[in-house]
Amino acid sequence: MHDTTPSTSRLTVLTGDRPTGPLHLGHYVGSLKTRLKLQETHAQYILVADTQAMTDNAHDPDKVRRNVLEVALDYLAVGIDPHKSTIAVQSGLPALAELTLLYLNFVTVARLERNPTIKEEIQARGFGRDIPAGFLCYPVAQAADITGFKANVVPVGEDQAPLIEQTNEIVRRINRQAGVDVLPEAEALIPSMGRLPGVDGKAKMSKSQNNSIPLSAAPDAIREAVRSMYTDPYHLRASDPGTVEGNMVFTYLDVFDDDRAEVERLKASYRAGGLGDMMLKHRLEDKLQALIAPMRERRERFAQDPGYVFSMLRDGTDRAKAVTQHTLDEVRTALGTFSFASVRS
């Protein structure tokens, strides 16, 4: 039994995803699983960040639009409960755009260019000299998202901690200018479990790398993904001793198999020789099939009723709109910028 009316004493958490493709097991392990817990204890807002997705997908707005519904379905599929978490579409929240423009005046270009996350991402995307201005500015937009909800806690990957630092710098500058703590600083919640690697053993699971298992994967696709999984290339016969480290099947068993003792026994046996990949892959596949099956079923059920999903998104967006507009009004009042609301006519 959970209380569905968020208590005012709860801390606020902001999370979200760029809607650029289906969510996969990496998202589940890295963040969705945490959100299922957080929605029981925190006032949780989840942003379908379509505006932010445009910062590196301006050439394909269609992809972003289509994936808004897909990501919402993924949320419902994993068990995000719209009565406990508020799911909102970023482009439906004009106050966030207004806060972004305001905050841009409190950050220098040089500071944005020094942001290590941005530096890495610019390189990863191969922008070269042609960095879209929106991309350089997206940490400021993210600061608007976080502060617009007055989030106290923001779950992020370790590589994104500099974005929270940037947010808090803006918070301090705004509070200093206002002469009052109108905005709270946010704390990065870095998951104890690191990032789930792709099935090919590469550091990052990603649709574009073709090494991911989507949360909507059909049973055959799950089987195929596990079958093709990177293990120990020198472990040719079951009787050979095998290596556990960097072996994706064990990496995944560590994450998805709750029987820790059995997994340790399997590791020992694999190292000693006498344990075949096939048996391990069957075990892992069973775990993944069991995890994903109820998600896939819930997803299919919701997918048959897009009207419900959109009305859920609209309700969440309306609630988020009121919250973020309230923050914008507070920030403007604290800074003393013009507002019709403050005019005594």
Next chain:
Amino acid sequence: MHDTTPSTSRLTVLTGDRPTGPLHLGHYVGSLKTRLKLQETHAQYILVADTQAMTDNAHDPDKVRRNVLEVALDYLAVGIDPHKSTIAVQSGLPALAELTLLYLNFVTVARLERNPTIKEEIQARGFGRDIPAGFLCYPVAQAADITGFKANVVPVGEDQAPLIEQTNEIVRRINRQAGVDVLPEAEALIPSMGRLPGVDGKAKMSKSQNNSIPLSAAPDAIREAVRSMYTDPYHLRASDPGTVEGNMVFTYLDVFDDDRAEVERLKASYRAGGLGDMMLKHRLEDKLQALIAPMRERRERFAQDPGYVFSMLRDGTDRAKAVTQHTLDEVRTALGTFSFASVRS
């Protein structure tokens, strides 16, 4: 007799001012006079650009707020008619912030840094390496302003023509991405009369240079400004030959004295010698007192009724809000980004 209902076949013009100080004769000559004409022939929107003013006044939001009313009073004082022109406060138009964020994805950082107007202004403001990101991005915000109203014509100083070029580049990129001409290109309307110099002869009249005559100047202040005006420093006695070029009294007479023939006679006489500065200054002062007196009176009348001024601003902002929101919806539809409006639920 003028038709006060704007015809749909009228071209749209967008103008405006950053509310950072009282408007002065330089504004009158450079733009307000043109606006009085344009409001008879165009659908004219005038933006009190308080959001843009924050891009170089983030340390003093109070100044910007106070000047919103002052600038509105200056508009009414010179004869801007809210039934003919729509006067709107920029911060009341969230669609402009949303368009700005969208457009930032269609401009590179390198392109913004190359903008000659921005380069000059960065130097003039002494930002050095500490350029606020909002300042670098303001040409994009200006593109949002211009296109948000689908302005066909934008009166700008010659030095601001690159800003219109930047706007049209964005327009072309958006139209190309959308595959349809959702936005019109804008044309710069560069005034035939150049910039009015300050009373000290410096190129730019500006409050901060202390060389301006505000439109709200009291008779004494006008007299004092004309008395102190830069003439020919070598014209010591009335009988000496004097120089007309660079002599502010003649520069101003050229602008404010409609009796062209008489001004030419005075120039000839001054050059020949025998014409004293004092007589010329009296003549100029009479012209300026006659020009400013009715403005000052109108201004004082409106200043006694701030409730009226705010309700005028609120009405204009509401109208502008509808127009700019409509443009945002059109752009989003054309690009195919997400919108609840387009969802068939």
